Amino acid sequence: MTGGRAAWMLVGAVLGLLFAAATIWLSLVELPTDVLGDLLAGVFGMWTLGWLIGPLWSGAAVLRADHFTLLPVPRRRLAVGLLGAAFVGITTAVTALGFVGLITYGARQGLVPAVLAAPVAALQLVFVVLLSRVVHALFGAVAASRAGAAITGVLFAAMLVLTQSGWMIVVAVMYSDVLTTGFSHATTVTLRAVPSSWGVVAVDAAGRGDWPLALAAPAGLAVLCVLLLLVWSVELGSPRRARVTIRGSAHRAPVRGGPFAGTTGAVVRKELRTWWRDPLRTTTAVVPIVWALGTVLLPLTFDARVLLPWAGPALALFAITSAGNLYSQDGTALWQTLTTGTQRADVRGRQWAYLIVFGPPAVALSIAFGWWSGLTWTWPWVAAAVPALLGGGAGLIVHASVFGLVPGPDAHKRPSNPLERADTTGQSNVLFWVGLLPAAPALALVWLGARVDQPWLSWAGVPVGVLTGVAVAWALGAGAIRKLTEDGPDLLHTMRTGRPPVVRRVDGSGVAARGGPVEGLSWGLGSVLLIPQGIIPLVFILSDIHVRSWFLAMYVWPVLGVPIAVLGILAGIALYARAVRTRVDRRAGRAGGPASAGDRELESV
Amino acid sequence: MEPANPRPAAPESPEVAGRPPALRLSGLLKVFGAHTAVDHVDLVVPQGSFFGLVGPNGAGKTTSLSMAVGLLRPDAGVARVFGVDVWSDPAGAKALLGVLPDGLSMPERLTGRELLTYLGQLRGIEAGVLAGRVQELLDVLELGAAERTLVVDYSTGMRKKIGLATALLHGPRLLVLDEPFEAVDPVSAAALKAILTGFVAGGGSVVLSSHVMPLVEQLCDTVAVMAGGRVVAAGPLAEVRGDTTLEQTFVRLVGGDAHTRKGLSWLAS
Numbered sequence: 001m002t003g004g005r006a007a008w009m010l011v012g013a014v015l016g017l018l019f020a021a022a023t024i025w026l027s028l029v030e031l032p033t034d035v036l037g038d039l040l041a042g043v044f045g046m047w048t049l050g051w052l053i054g055p056l057w058s059g060a061a062v063l064r065a066d067h068f069t070l071l072p073v074p075r076r077r078l079a080v081g082l083l084g085a086a087f088v089g090i091t092t093a094v095t096a097l098g099f100v101g102l103i104t105y106g107a108r109q110g111l112v113p114a115v116l117a118a119p120v121a122a123l124q125l126v127f128v129v130l131l132s133r134v135v136h137a138l139f140g141a142v143a144a145s146r147a148g149a150a151i152t153g154v155l156f157a158a159m160l161v162l163t164q165s166g167w168m169i170v171v172a173v174m175y176s177d178v179l180t181t182g183f184s185h186a187t188t189v190t191l192r193a194v195p196s197s198w199g200v201v202a203v204d205a206a207g208r209g210d211w212p213l214a215l216a217a218p219a220g221l222a223v224l225c226v227l228l229l230l231v232w233s234v235e236l237g238s239p240r241r242a243r244v245t246i247r248g249s250a251h252r253a254p255v256r257g258g259p260f261a262g263t264t265g266a267v268v269r270k271e272l273r274t275w276w277r278d279p280l281r282t283t284t285a286v287v288p289i290v291w292a293l294g295t296v297l298l299p300l301t302f303d304a305r306v307l308l309p310w311a312g313p314a315l316a317l318f319a320i321t322s323a324g325n326l327y328s329q330d331g332t333a334l335w336q337t338l339t340t341g342t343q344r345a346d347v348r349g350r351q352w353a354y355l356i357v358f359g360p361p362a363v364a365l366s367i368a369f370g371w372w373s374g375l376t377w378t379w380p381w382v383a384a385a386v387p388a389l390l391g392g393g394a395g396l397i398v399h400a401s402v403f404g405l406v407p408g409p410d411a412h413k414r415p416s417n418p419l420e421r422a423d424t425t426g427q428s429n430v431l432f433w434v435g436l437l438p439a440a441p442a443l444a445l446v447w448l449g450a451r452v453d454q455p456w457l458s459w460a461g462v463p464v465g466v467l468t469g470v471a472v473a474w475a476l477g478a479g480a481i482r483k484l485t486e487d488g489p490d491l492l493h494t495m496r497t498g499r500p501p502v503v504r505r506v507d508g509s510g511v512a513a514r515g516g517p518v519e520g521l522s523w524g525l526g527s528v529l530l531i532p533q534g535i536i537p538l539v540f541i542l543s544d545i546h547v548r549s550w551f552l553a554m555y556v557w558p559v560l561g562v563p564i565a566v567l568g569i570l571a572g573i574a575l576y577a578r579a580v581r582t583r584v585d586r587r588a589g590r591a592g593g594p595a596s597a598g599d600r601e602l603e604s605v
Numbered sequence: 606m607e608p609a610n611p612r613p614a615a616p617e618s619p620e621v622a623g624r625p626p627a628l629r630l631s632g633l634l635k636v637f638g639a640h641t642a643v644d645h646v647d648l649v650v651p652q653g654s655f656f657g658l659v660g661p662n663g664a665g666k667t668t669s670l671s672m673a674v675g676l677l678r679p680d681a682g683v684a685r686v687f688g689v690d691v692w693s694d695p696a697g698a699k700a701l702l703g704v705l706p707d708g709l710s711m712p713e714r715l716t717g718r719e720l721l722t723y724l725g726q727l728r729g730i731e732a733g734v735l736a737g738r739v740q741e742l743l744d745v746l747e748l749g750a751a752e753r754t755l756v757v758d759y760s761t762g763m764r765k766k767i768g769l770a771t772a773l774l775h776g777p778r779l780l781v782l783d784e785p786f787e788a789v790d791p792v793s794a795a796a797l798k799a800i801l802t803g804f805v806a807g808g809g810s811v812v813l814s815s816h817v818m819p820l821v822e823q824l825c826d827t828v829a830v831m832a833g834g835r836v837v838a839a840g841p842l843a844e845v846r847g848d849t850t851l852e853q854t855f856v857r858l859v860g861g862d863a864h865t866r867k868g869l870s871w872l873a874s
Contacts, residue, residue: 266726270712270719277714277755332709335676336771339704340727341696411710412757412764489678496709 013090020098023047027105037204038188040105041197044124047098048196051091051132079233087129096125102199109207116206116214117199123221124199130228137232149279153286160287161294195224263342267349268356275357280329285357288318289365296369308373309382312366313439316389319358320435321428323393326350326401327491331410334492343484347402347477351394358393362386380449384442384461391469392438395476400431402480405491407498426579429523438472439465522579530572538565625688627652627779627810628673633682635668642668644834645682650779650812650827652687655805657825657842658814659851661859664831666814667707667783673812674704674781686779703777705768707784713757717748717767720756721774728775742770745796761788769797773804780804782813786820798824818852832859 023043029036099121106117192201202217260269275281292314296307327334337346366382406424442465449458484491537553541561553565628650635643643665650656660666671677673684675691675698684691691698712720718739725735743749746766751759756767765785772780780801786794801811801824815821821828822842828851829839837858838845846854 263727263729266723270715270723273719274712274714281714330710330712333711333713335704335706335709336711336724336727338676338695339674339699339702340724341699342727345727411713489676492676493678 013094016091016094017097019047020094020100023098023101024104027101027108033109033204033207034188036105037200038191040101041191041194041200043101044099044196044199045191045194047095048128048131051095051128052135079229083130083133083229083232092125092129095128096121099125099199102203105200106203106206109203113203113206116218117203120199120202120218120221123218123225124196126225127195127221127228130225130232134228134232149282150286152279153283154290156283157287157290158294160291161298165295165298195221263345264349264352267342267345268352271350271353272356274330275353278329284322284329288315288322288358289361291315291318292365305373305375309366309370309375309378311369312362312364312382313385313389315365316358316362316386316393317432317435319354319362320389320393320396321431323354323358323397324400324404324427324431325406325408325424326397328401328405328408328495329411331408331412332492332495333411334488334495337484338488338492343488344481347398347481347484350398350401351473351477354394354397355390359390362390377450380446380455380458380461381443383459384446384465385439386465387462387469388439388442388465388472389435389469391466391471391473393435394469394473395438396431396435396472398480399476400427402483402491405494407495410495425523429527429576430580438468441465441468522575522582526572526575526579528572529568529575534565534568534570534572538562538569541565624652625685626650627654627687628656628781628812629683629685630669630673631683631685633669633672633684634680635665635672635677636680641834643672643679646831646834646836648829648836648839650810652810653805653808654810654827655801655825656810656812657821657828658812658831659816659818659821659828659855660814660831661816664859665834666831668834669831670781670783670812670814671706674702674706675699676704676706700775701778703772703775703780705765705772705780705782705785707787711756711764711768711771714755716753716755717751717759717763717770718743720767721770724771725774730775738774742773745800746770747793747796762790762793765789766793766797769800773800778809780809780811780813782811784815785813786815786817818850818855822846822851830855830858 023040026043027036027040031039102121102124103114103117106113106115191197198217198221202214205211205213205217260266275285292311295314296311299305299307337343363386366386370379370382404427406427408423442461444461445464446458446461449455449461533552537551540551541553553561553568556564626649628648630646630648633643633646634641646665646669648658648669658666658670668677672679672682673691675684675695678692686698686701689698689701712723715723721739721742722735725739730738740749746769748763748766748770751763756764759767765788769782769785772782785797789797801813805811813821813825826842827840828842828845830837830845838854842851845851849857
């Protein structure tokens with residue numbers, strides 16, 4: 001287990017416990033029973049969703065059926081055994097705690113519903129665990145395909161959006177009248193038809209004395225569990241599905257002319273094929289699009305359209321964090337660039353391919369969502385920001401990929417799983433903020449134009465944005481070319497040998513990468529303090545918006561609000577700095593220490 | 606360590622009739638931490654020779670060859686290809702070289718044909734010539750049937766063959782091949798051997814590393830034996846093996862002595 005993963009596990013366990021506590025707390029809140037039942041059903045739905053997404057997110061290797069293929073165990077018994085193993089873990093314990101909320105909810109309605117709730121809650125736990133296993137097995141079968149990789153990207157981005165901007169939903173719920181009048185009838189019926197809600201249905205029915213339903217709901221859950229177990233035991237033995245279908249290009253002659261004829265053109269074509277065919281790249285391309293959509297669409301839950309026009313810039317910005325480790329994704333294939341001496345074409349080709357992949361959706365989203373929002377004042381802002389961010393991104397991704405290369409699994413050793421990749425959490429965090437810089441000059445001009453009420457000045461931001469984009473792409477690309485030309489063999493060596501987490505040493509012992517948990521926690525806590533506990537409440541206080549959500553600064557005396565928000569920002573920056581320092585220290589340690597990456601020998605000596 | 610064979614590692618007459626050798630390594634050194642993987646290796650591959658580099662695992666073959674072709678920076682020493690310094694004039698040296706490294710990735714999401722076309726374009730080969738060469742290579746190496754298979758899904762043997770095709774594509778004068786016959790089926794191996802011997806007969810030079818002694822004995826005219834990061838014997842095949850087989854010579858050179866030494870360097874790697 002890497003340090004980063006351990007840190008995430010710790011964070012996950014703490015968040016899970018908080019969520020479990022919140023579930024129990026919710027079941028005790030003074031609300032009309034039917035409203036509470038709906039809310040609780042929604043919360044159990046979220047638990048189930050968490051169980052579906054969790055294994056995909058972590059990419060953790062759970063005990064797999066193929067570990068037992070050589071043992072003479074019948075498939076069904078193996079399925080039951082693996083299910084037993086699946087129950088052992090922090091997540092199951094935390095979930096069981098959360099499901100106690102069903103029992104407390106039953107207790108509000110009497111002794112009998114409470115007694116019924118206990119076995120139903122247990123059944124519900126079996127259901128989510130089984131569902132998670134089955135979906136994981138099915139997903140493993142499709143993840144190799146293009147659609148599977150895209151789905152992975154969607155889920156990944158959805159998780160990111162929820163962790164960063166999930167507070168918007170809380171705001172939406174708090175400021176709607178759901179808490180007093182309940183959900184609409186259609187919503188209630190739909191919500192309660194979902195199996196994860198059947199526990200609540202059973203307890204409610206028992207409370208009403210509706211015994212047939214009170215028994216039918218758990219029986220339904222039990223039947224579902226049996227079905228899932230059957231599906232799973234069948235799925236255990238099924239062979240691997242085929243990968244992406246390739247038409248090939250047997251009848252296509254090499255390009256003779258046109259824009260794709262030269263060496264750079266050849267790289268562009270290779271890159272576009274890779275973007276299209278490599279599950280890891282598909283995920284890399286999908287994440288920014290879904291992140292942008294999710295972030296700008298979430299405020300619609302409280303009917304705010306203010307973020308809609310920014311979908312394009314958001315995509316262009318997040319693409320940078322997503323694609324900031326390109327060379328590592330292709331691994332030791334770098335040797336062919338070195339032996340053909342085509343470093344310049346390789347960098348420029350990758351930049352063009354990046355623009356071709358992310359440019360059109362960024363422009364299309366800007367136009368479509370800008371038009372949808374009806375906020376005409378945003379046009380010059382968006383038109384200035386998008387080219388600057390895209391061009392800046394084209395520069396930053398190659399620069400970061402070369403100068404901040406994070407080695408991961410080599411390209412030929414990760415044929416299908418888009419979740420097997422280098423851990424670039426730190427780099428992505430830095431790129432997110434640095435990625436904003438190229439847009440600064442153009443946006444400053446737009447702001448100035450708006451300030452002095454000179455539309456032509458605002459619109460002058462657009463050519464400035466284009467120029468900044470071109471300049472940054474060119475300059476950072478040139479830096480990357482130089483580095484690749486001078487230190488290409490060293491980068492190749494890093495990718496050939498520097499695969500975290502275990503470092504093979506001369507004395508034969510393995511050493512896990514140092515500094516991981518500290519760095520991971522610093523990035524995570526730093527983000528929380530900087531954005532939702534710092535910048536957002538500060539903006540709210542200064543703009544006189546009264547939304548509390550989980551913003552600490554909004555709960556204290558008004559005089560203390562601003563200092564606390566500022567403190568949050570400063571603490572966040574300090575933690576970021578700490579994380580950067582840890583990373584730099586680790587790099588330095590690797591370069592100079594006795595167990596450094598460079599000390600490992602080539603694999604096939 | 607005392608080399609069992611006291612013959613100097615680098616022959617003193619490298620330049621045949623005033624021509625620079627196809628490959629000359631002088632004093633190559635590579636240290637990984639406390640371990641010296643390649644310890645001042647000197648090697649001369651005469652033009653037109655079929656050169657076999659043999660040695661046990663961890664002997665430093667891959668490391669030496671990587672440094673020789675410009676894929677790993679040496680701590681000291683010089684590598685020259687036809688007199689051109691690989692590290693000071695990489696473009697000049699690499700145009701003369703065809704390389705097949707062991708265990709490295711390629712642009713994995715291309716089919717074999719797409720990969721060869723891509724590399725041909727990077728090398729600046731004219732489109733018409735390129736299409737013909739690619740087709741010929743795919744035919745000879747029997748990769749034409751895998752038209753819809755990405756390189757990432759190739760078997761180990763197929764990877765070797767497509768790798769060899771990329772090394773041959775631009776018509777190099779020197780081929781440096783790391784374990785080219787590993788996991789290649791006998792039919793393909795025969796095709797490979799035919800290609801390589803034809804290449805040498807046409808004036809080209811080949812350096813290959815291998816564990817398989819009979820293969821080296823069958824193909825190569827010149828050999829070098831590496832052990833513990835050093836060249837312990839080098840020269841014409843007949844001279845190095847003497848009256849015995851290459852395998853017996855090899856075991857005598859690196860086997861008995863090496864196994865009794867304390868701490869097997871390659872087991873610790």
